[in-house]
Amino acid sequence: MLKRYLPILTWLPHYNRRLGGADLLAGIIVTIMVIPQSLAYALLAGLPAVVGLYASILPLVAYTLLGTSRTLAVGPVAIIALMTGAALGGVAAPGSPEYLQAALVLSLLSGGMLTLMGLLRMGFFTNFLSHPVIAGFLTASGILIAASQAGHLLGIESNGYTVVALVMSLVAHLDEIHWPTLAIGAGSLLFLVGVRRRGKATLMRVGLSPSLAALLARAGPVLAVVVTTLVAWHFGLAERGVAVVGDIPRGLPPLTVPIFDAALWQRLLMPTLLISLVGFVESVSMGQMLAAKRRQRISPNQELVGLGGANLAAAFSGGMPVTGGLSRTVINFDAGAQTPMAGLFAAVGIGIVTFALTPLLHHLPIATLAATITVAILTLVDIPMVRQTWRYSRSDFSAMAATILLTLVEGVEAGIIVGVVLSIGLFLYRTSRPHSALVGRIPGTEHFRNIERHDTETASHVALLRIDESLYFANARYLEDTVYALVASRPELEHVVLICSAVNLIDASALESLDAINARLKDSGVTLHLAEVKGPVMDRLKNSDFLDDITGRVFLSTFSAWSELNRRQ
Template identity: 45%
Template sequence: MSGVVQTALTRQFGWLSGYNGRQFSSDVVAAIVVTILLVPQSLAYALLAGLPPKVGIYASITPLVAYALLGSSRQLNVGPTAVISLMTAATIADLPDETRIVGAAALAFIVGMMLIGAGLLKAGFLMNFVSRPVVSAYITGAAFLIIVSQLRHIVGVEGGGRTALSMIQSLSQQFGQISAITMVVGGAALSLFFLARNSIAYRLVKAGVSSRRAKMLSRMAPIFIIAVFIIASWAGDLEQIGLAVVGDVPGGLPPFALPWVEQSLMQSLLVPAAVIAIVAFVDSTSTAQELAARKRESINANRELFGLGAANIAAGWSSGYAVNGSMSRSAVNASAGGETPLSSIIVAALMALTAMFLTPLLRPLPLAVLAALIIIACLSLLDFRSIWRTWVYSRLDGLTAVATFLAVLLLGVQYGVLVGVVLAMALHIRTTVNPHMPLVGRFPGTEHYRDADRFVVETSDRVKTLRIDESLYYANARTLEDRVAGIVSKHEDLTDLILMCTAVNRIDASALNSLETINNRLRASGIKLHFSDMQSRVRERLFRSSFLDRLTGRIFLSQHEAMEALEPEPDWSFLDDHIDIH
């Protein structure tokens, strides 16, 4: 047992072996840069989640430590993110104001327990059931919805609604209540953040600054922009003329307690928690895999479940809300030189110092500035090009992506991913229920066999070959029976039918029964049933049954061997003395 524990600890904390001063200095620098980005983001995403700003800071301390200890990625930075914040807002929107904070913490705690449970069941493979087009379309839809939701803070109205249409309708109805000072501040913040993201690095490089340093300065620019707006708001006392500000942010470390809520509320949070857990796991693991690929490292999906689960339990225990891996902060951490999970622990320590000593400085920060920060961050999440590429490549996958995007906008962020996953699986099942099963023939003079409807190939009237381009299971077994019956009815001279099983990876019990039925029907018609190109694993499973004892034909190693045995080339040698072909 001690050996197992030691192996697990070595695998988890192997980065400590050989850890040196150079790595420590790199982690410290990366942590400082990430913290500069995280402080305003934590406030902004808490605002997006419909929670007080302090909750965003609370969600940026203990979850980072928990993931660093249990997660498998060395560069992933967890914490509040735009998509999970929006999903949290949609979940707690109907709760009374006095229960929203504890409700959000309870939601995070349930998400964590679900992820830990999935980790214990080694359910990391479930990520494979959520297709990349669904994830891309979902994130694009959520980002678009977030941008629309933040427009109310830019123009200074109450707004409302959970879907894109209801939000736009609410904004149009309150058009006459727009605050001029809020629009000026919001518009200026949008312009400055946009320039910081798109122009500052380029201008610095042209001025002679190194590319690496220019990128760092451009990423740190938002904190300076926010500082300017805080000073301007405080000096001009803009709150007195109608500008909404963050207000008092209580200082100190987060209170640590389990988020106890009524049983009825706990039950109502189960379904949203499951959806958040799926999105958090898929999004975080995709980001972690992308970062690991750059370093030629690997990610363990089951350990990611434990790491994210522990991070969310820590968030709920420390009065935060649901978290996941952040693409933007993780990329900044990697590019700033972060090499080990220690950088996340240092970020947590710096955020704790912020919570204890710097929160009074945040009071005059305009909400419009935080909304502008959220909008600019979400612009990078919009990926309509990916949806278009998916549509061009595959209409079915494109339909899934478009449906997911529209579901987020029209039904709300909670249902978008469910619509995408269910539709993707339904279309997949539809495809496997009606697999492509063409008759094939041989390219003249070769051993290659292709679809007879698409290529000019040699075919035989007596021997027909049906290629099955899908595994055989209960849902498509009857389709195979019908296809074989159709072939028999159209070819009166048929004496042998070959099932070419190149793409058949599995034959389940229902499909085996269908093969028994096909074999018996063909025997009654005087036709033999054969197999070719069957994978050894599938053939070995067939040997466990008595089907091969009753098979009227044979199992051939290759399609060409089958055709040579059943339809050999004519022997023209007897004509050598009679025909001279020039």
């Protein structure tokens, strides 16, 4: 029981020196690798860079205690940072103390919501984010984040949370391009793209093992950060107008207490829900994928608690909303992390940096961070997936397209809400006009298929109608129309058999419709039968009067209905 809520108890008793060594190495690598992205994502959210470091310390400790994934690395991530910025921009001015306060409140609410959902075992909620909607959302967010970084790369100001606003703002300031900044930004960008495309192959060609080559290739951003920081420091670029990270307060994360302000909390509630859900989906997909690789399991509901704890820790230590990050998790996994202890080591590492080494980051150009974000984020843009979805299903594609379009022109919240509502709406619409087919016997078998697709035996006085959907309120009336139209078109009909092999549910509305159909057919001298009614559906029908009222019978199989009704003839 205790183990369920404190998963650390499942692995800590078996912890040994071998695991410790592997985790320590992974922790050190993660520390070095994630510092640039932690700073960058804090800036992306409109927060001081140091907030990204604070959010990479205590939240990791909380996740180590509570999380079920062995390799997930928690911290600020791009999408959540973007959504955080959009949410906070609606309630306070970037740079103001209220903005910082709101970030803490957002972490607190998000932590509370995730924890509560976990304790109530509501992980299934995320099932309603369909894959096309998530893929569309990530693609559009990738474009949006890249657009938001363009200003930093060009050294001009640009603001906004939609592509339209960003592009307009960029165009308006296009005459103010700051060339030294652009040089740093474009140089870093080209270097990072090069390393990502050919880094591993090149390193392997000079004799490194594939795994070491892969790890070093991932260190591209670290190298870019070190080199451009040295360049900026050596040439005094900050004095020439190149934006740098600047002074970062040295010291451990402060103890912060999010303020209680009912109006603020209420305005942040909807963004909180979306940030929590999106963060959870990103994290849990990542966790499941990696757990499967090592044949481990994660528990989605306990993951909610783990991420909830991490966000609560962020709220009380000057942080920002966090989740399991794509790139930092891959780094952790590739660096050989064995248990969540690696996260604890990384937390200690980042703590040391924050405590003592922040002056080294003073001259780090913002443009370098922007290049890091841009290269990392463009992997989210998944055009093949868009094409594939178009080919497979126009309905899924339309939900995806709406998500992409709205995310780009209206912002992340509108995009994801419309995507979810549309995908649910389309599903309901589809089920409200169910496919049905008249079936006939495939000669010589007991198998019955659609008379329009297969050569079948039929009889003019018997209609075998297969209903390809659960019967519920949204399609109850449609069913009535279908049956009445069938009976009207075939005057010689004596028996209608509804084949219920695909009917997984008959709700109270559909039951009323069946009653109505039964009564109407009786008036026309047609007998209504059912066939292949499943156990759970039959159990429920027994609780109603329908089985007493039905004019015909309930057959176990279509074949027995067919034999019986043909024999009677």
